[in-house]
Amino acid sequence: MATHEPAVRALCEHHQELYPSALITRLCQELLAHQSTEAGPTPLRVLGSVRGIRDVRYAVLASGSECSGLLIPQDGGYVVVLDEHDSPGRNHRSLGHEIVHSYFREVHPGPPGAQEERLCEIGATELTMPADRVAALMSSQPEVTFEFIAEFASELNVSKGAAARRLVDLSQTPVCYIVATLRRTKQEEEEDRGSPTLRVASWACSQSWPERRPYLGLSIEPDSLIGQAFKARDSRVGRGDPAIHHRCGTFGIEAAGYEFIWRGTPMCQVAVLLRA
Amino acid sequence: MYEQLAGASTIGERIRRLLNAQGMTLSELSRRSGIAKGYLWELVQGPEATVARMKPSAETLYAVGTVLGASVGDLLGRTIPTPTDTQRWPEGLREYVEDAQVPPDEARMLAQINARGRTPTTPDEWKFLHGTILMVTQGKARG
Numbered sequence: 001m002a003t004h005e006p007a008v009r010a011l012c013e014h015h016q017e018l019y020p021s022a023l024i025t026r027l028c029q030e031l032l033a034h035q036s037t038e039a040g041p042t043p044l045r046v047l048g049s050v051r052g053i054r055d056v057r058y059a060v061l062a063s064g065s066e067c068s069g070l071l072i073p074q075d076g077g078y079v080v081v082l083d084e085h086d087s088p089g090r091n092h093r094s095l096g097h098e099i100v101h102s103y104f105r106e107v108h109p110g111p112p113g114a115q116e117e118r119l120c121e122i123g124a125t126e127l128t129m130p131a132d133r134v135a136a137l138m139s140s141q142p143e144v145t146f147e148f149i150a151e152f153a154s155e156l157n158v159s160k161g162a163a164a165r166r167l168v169d170l171s172q173t174p175v176c177y178i179v180a181t182l183r184r185t186k187q188e189e190e191e192d193r194g195s196p197t198l199r200v201a202s203w204a205c206s207q208s209w210p211e212r213r214p215y216l217g218l219s220i221e222p223d224s225l226i227g228q229a230f231k232a233r234d235s236r237v238g239r240g241d242p243a244i245h246h247r248c249g250t251f252g253i254e255a256a257g258y259e260f261i262w263r264g265t266p267m268c269q270v271a272v273l274l275r276a
Numbered sequence: 277m278y279e280q281l282a283g284a285s286t287i288g289e290r291i292r293r294l295l296n297a298q299g300m301t302l303s304e305l306s307r308r309s310g311i312a313k314g315y316l317w318e319l320v321q322g323p324e325a326t327v328a329r330m331k332p333s334a335e336t337l338y339a340v341g342t343v344l345g346a347s348v349g350d351l352l353g354r355t356i357p358t359p360t361d362t363q364r365w366p367e368g369l370r371e372y373v374e375d376a377q378v379p380p381d382e383a384r385m386l387a388q389i390n391a392r393g394r395t396p397t398t399p400d401e402w403k404f405l406h407g408t409i410l411m412v413t414q415g416k417a418r419g
Contacts, residue, residue: 034334034348046338052349052356054341057412061405067393072409073385076356077347081412094392101390106356111366112390120392 005115007108014107024119027103028126038136041157042127044095051102052077056095058084069094071101078102089159096124128158129166144168144175144273146235146254164271165204174276176205176251178244180220180230181269198227200244201269210276211247219245229255230270242274251276281350287337288320288327290351294344295320309339316340372399378406385409 004012008020017023035046045056054077061067061083068090070081080098082091100123104116112120133156141148144167153163161179168177179202188194203215220226224243229236235256242253252275259268280297284290295305302320306313315336318326332340337348349356365373365387373383376399386406396402 043335046334046348049338049341049348050334050352052347052354054345054347054350059408059412061408067391067395069392070405070409071390072413073356073388074413077350078356079413081409097392098390102356105388105390109388111387111395117392 005113007104007112008115008119010108011104020115020119021122024100024103024123025126028100028123029130031099032127032130037130037133040155041092042096042130044092044099044127047127048080048095048099048102051099053080053099053102054078056080056082058082058091060084069098071098071105073105087159089153089157089162092157093124093128093159093162096127097121099127100124125162125166129156129163131170134166134170138167138170138172142171142173143275144171144173144177146256146271146273161271164273168204168206171206172208174206174208174210176203176209176211176215176272176274178203178215178272178274179269180226180272181267185217198222198230198270208276211249213247215244215247218247221245225253226255226270226272229257230268231257233257233259233268242272249276281346281353284353286324286327287332287351287353288322290346290353291316291340291344292320294346298344300344305340305343308343311336311339366395366397368397368399369402372402372406375399376403376406382406382410 004020012018012020012023015023015027017026031047031050032042034050035043037043048056054074057079059081061070061081068083068086072079072081080095082094086094097120100120101112101116104112137152137155144164149160149164149167152167153160156163164177168175178200180198181201182196183199183201184194184196185199198220200215200218200220205211221243222231225236225238225240226242235254237254239252240250241248242251254273255270257268257270259266261267280293281290284293295302302313302316306316319330319332334348337351341348341351369386372378373386378386386402386409389405396405
């Protein structure tokens with residue numbers, strides 16, 4: 001067995017499974033089978049209750065600990081606390097994340113490590129956006145568009161970003177999702193020099209996307225279609241070179257620039273869909 | 277909760293114990309959970325073979341459990357072990373527990389918490405989190 005954190009190793013041994021991510025996906029699918037859903041968000045309160053969560057409450061968490069959810073053991077069960085300042089979609093995902101922690105806590109004491117946290121994110125994705133629900137929704141809409149992402153996010157009560165990553169991940173068509181914002185390179189940050197430019201902050205692509213090299217940190221031409229959407233905070237559609245440095249090619253481009261507030265701070269980003 | 281349900285072997289017996297402990301009638305449970313009284317009566321009083329055939333859904337048990345303050349897991353008789361290992365306590369927590377003389381059961385609870393996002397590191401962050409949890413578990417937070 002590969003080197004895993006003790007809690008991850010304990011869970012794999014308990015369930016006699018070699019691969020942690022496959023195990024978490026299986027456990028989440030088994031949990032989902034307790035309450036199958038064909039419309040609307042996954043009933044996470046019911047599923048959490050199956051896992052021993054007696055109550056879900058809301059309180060201010062972020063100002064002290066910058067965390068968005070807690071799983072608190074209490075008298076042979078659990079109470080989950082979610083940050084009352086988070087959006088309903090983020091709270092929903094946080095509840096999914098805490099439900100997955102309950103599997104680890106059955107076999108190993110905390111605190112959780114980074115590998116367990118990553119696995120809880122994988123589980124939260126499966127619980128909030130079950131693969132069979134995604135497949136059913138994509139059967140009538142195989143192409144990933146911002147309009148479809150918005151409908152999907154609303155149907156399942158998840159953020160548009162999480163919806164985009166899940167749809168792109170499971171799409172059969174070659175599509176790439178990019179979020180870019182003004183930032184310095186890691187080296188510039190460390191040396192505290194340079195000024196922020198439009199760069200890729202996160203990305204995801206489908207299995208059939210032709211480019212396998214990562215996009216993270218690559219800069220984007222400010223005068224490009226993506227750069228214009230970012231600057232104007234509006235939506236633009238076109239076809240051509242997306243003007244991402246060190247990458248070239250002709251793609252269908254859908255770019256949407258927007259502003260939002262993150263923990264009291266105004267932020268600007270541009271979300272991009274590239275289709276081969 | 278944990279002690280109230282110890283040794284109970286069926287869903288019906290667990291519901292019955294929780295009803296008795298809270299002085300609640302089946303009628304009141306039916307009214308508050310939205311589950312038909314006849315169905316609940318069969319679940320609680322019916323012969324074991326009948327109850328075994330009923331196979332109440334997770335949604336039904338959730339509705340009943342919510343009224344009784346129990347989880348579906350509690351009603352299904354799933355005990356949840358919470359292993360503890362005081363050697364693995366974070367340094368900031370250890371410091372906070374010693375300085376503030378946190379009661380042992382609350383200190384164990386803090387050590388077992390899972391946080392989505394950044395886990396507290398300093399004693400002050402653990403103090404804030406402890407205060408929040410006490411507020412929540414004492415029922416002062418929005419449910």
